[in-house]
Amino acid sequence: MRIVAADTGGALLDEEYNPIGLIATAAVLVERPYRTATMSVVRYGNPFDYDMSGRQAVREEAFLAVELAREVKPDVIHLDSTIGGIEVRKLDEPTIDALTITDRGKEVWKDLAKDLQPLAKKFWEETGIEIVAIGKSSVPVRIAEIYSGLYTAKWAIDYARDHGKAIVGLPRYMKVEIRPGKIYGESLDPREGGLFGEIGAETEGIGWELYPNPLVRRFMVLEVWRE
Amino acid sequence: MRIVAADTGGALLDEEYNPIGLIATAAVLVERPYRTATMSVVRYGNPFDYDMSGRQAVREEAFLAVELAREVKPDVIHLDSTIGGIEVRKLDEPTIDALTITDRGKEVWKDLAKDLQPLAKKFWEETGIEIVAIGKSSVPVRIAEIYSGLYTAKWAIDYARDHGKAIVGLPRYMKVEIRPGKIYGESLDPREGGLFGEIGAETEGIGWELYPNPLVRRFMVLEVWRE
Amino acid sequence: MRIVAADTGGALLDEEYNPIGLIATAAVLVERPYRTATMSVVRYGNPFDYDMSGRQAVREEAFLAVELAREVKPDVIHLDSTIGGIEVRKLDEPTIDALTITDRGKEVWKDLAKDLQPLAKKFWEETGIEIVAIGKSSVPVRIAEIYSGLYTAKWAIDYARDHGKAIVGLPRYMKVEIRPGKIYGESLDPREGGLFGEIGAETEGIGWELYPNPLVRRFMVLEVWRE
Known part of the structure; x- marks a missing residue:
């Protein structure tokens, strides 16, 4: 199985170890035996001007993962999100309302889905590759x-x-x-x-x-x- | 302390890593210093025809543990179950209703107790050995x-x-x-x-x-x- | 950053591994690179006569930490408590009621605060050093x-x-x-x-x-x- 995944991490800290902002979104291609990446790309954020709500991160991750996937044609794309393995192209409002997540999480995903659902749908139509919101299990x-x-x-x-x-x-x-x-x-x-x-x-x-x-x-x- | 315990694990997977069914129930005798088993027995399941509800597993584990315990006479039997260290021979309906577990869990245990409570009671009367549902803490x-x-x-x-x-x-x-x-x-x-x-x-x-x-x-x- | 912290642990056990009572409260001075203590003090409990409610432990920890802090003048004192990084000198009743902890936890802290809030306030007024209830994150x-x-x-x-x-x-x-x-x-x-x-x-x-x-x-x- 060939999988592309993306995640955001690493924070600039001040001298008292308070986080100022996140630094790097990475997308990787992972192949058997699934212990490291055979390819990786990065998009750097501006830690001095960072939206800490988490919305910016997921959007960046999806777009960067699709960019890498266009090149390497994996079997599937994994996003770090807690909505349990659902295909992002299927995220319309009734589906989001039916998720067992917090109301706050539903609002975030309704907003995110405006960009990501069309992205995932288009990418799937062109390539047959699904983007799944599998989260920490991946x-x-x-x-x-x-x-x-x-x-x-x-x-x-x-x-x-x-x-x-x-x-x-x-x-x-x-x-x-x-x-x-x-x-x-x-x-x-x-x-x-x-x-x-x-x-x-x-x-x-x-x-x-x-x-x-x-x-x-x-x-x-x-x-x-x-x- | 000499303890017999049982658990079920290991799954046959398909090429996409989807589980088909569970494979092995093992019972072990564990003695000080409690790092490995001094004796073990197995009962294999049929992963191609497996009840994934978990009920089959607990029943198999109890019966296999008792089988091993008849031979090695431990101080106590540990079962992998989330009901908090209770003695299985005491699991009548009012006791199960009083457990702080989900309603679904209560239904499962009322069903399981039909076989396991008499098994535990009879084994305790014959040998003085308790079967406790201690779970992951063990x-x-x-x-x-x-x-x-x-x-x-x-x-x-x-x-x-x-x-x-x-x-x-x-x-x-x-x-x-x-x-x-x-x-x-x-x-x-x-x-x-x-x-x-x-x-x-x-x-x-x-x-x-x-x-x-x-x-x-x-x-x-x-x-x-x-x- | 120079941090004083305190915690209680270690239990006397009987032959069946049942806990009889807690043994030691330790306070430590921790400095960069934050992997060990550069100084430590202990106060032993009497495990045969121990209040297992946890109240005794937190009180001992606070007093022992302050004792060490008077000597080594850290930047901050960390206590092991689940109330999320709040400064102990600010723990009056309305603040405790506003915490997102259990009602039982609020009762415990209202009782604890009677001793600890004046201790923390006095220590802060004398030294400028805060006592924060940061808990497991520290x-x-x-x-x-x-x-x-x-x-x-x-x-x-x-x-x-x-x-x-x-x-x-x-x-x-x-x-x-x-x-x-x-x-x-x-x-x-x-x-x-x-x-x-x-x-x-x-x-x-x-x-x-x-x-x-x-x-x-x-x-x-x-x-x-x-x-």
């Missing part, structure tokens, strides 16, 4: 989350080159290592069966430290500075 | 789950010998390794403190691969084939 | 929990010297090792990013064994005896 979505952490580290390196230093929060229980010419990352949850990722990056002249975020258990902080 | 129940995964791997090997290939899903966050003459397995959750198991098996001429189930995070898929 | 609270497990092991050694033997339950998913002259402990959850601790202890002539509590998954039992 391993490719978790791999996309790990890649959003890798690209967050890359963003931090670039930011530190310009501004001297960056403090970012990685997605849940993952770590990264900045190595010569690349950034490696992996899940810290062994129950996931060994999920990891790697991207190329210009890493010379950069110092870094990784440690637990004292205010948010199971999340790591990455500090990066110009040496 | 380490022996988790060890039984790991053994159901080991026997699932054994079933997959036999199935692959006959049909060329088998794809099975293991119980939650555990792995197996097919080694010469045996199958080894362990929990992938280090918080459990190192739970593992091993059973003998004819493993020659068998190839295998273990990888994350892309559709169900924290569950592994085992593919086995005739070489 | 890494320093988790480190305090690990230290309560270390001091529980120390208590068990002393108890075994006097009475021949002790059986104690450690806080959730952590292990300890009794080494010459010290006790080492660490979290068994790798998602926490490598939290650990160490205290000095007279360990000669002591035997020990650590194993999973068969009745409470993800909790370890420590047995200690005089050799």
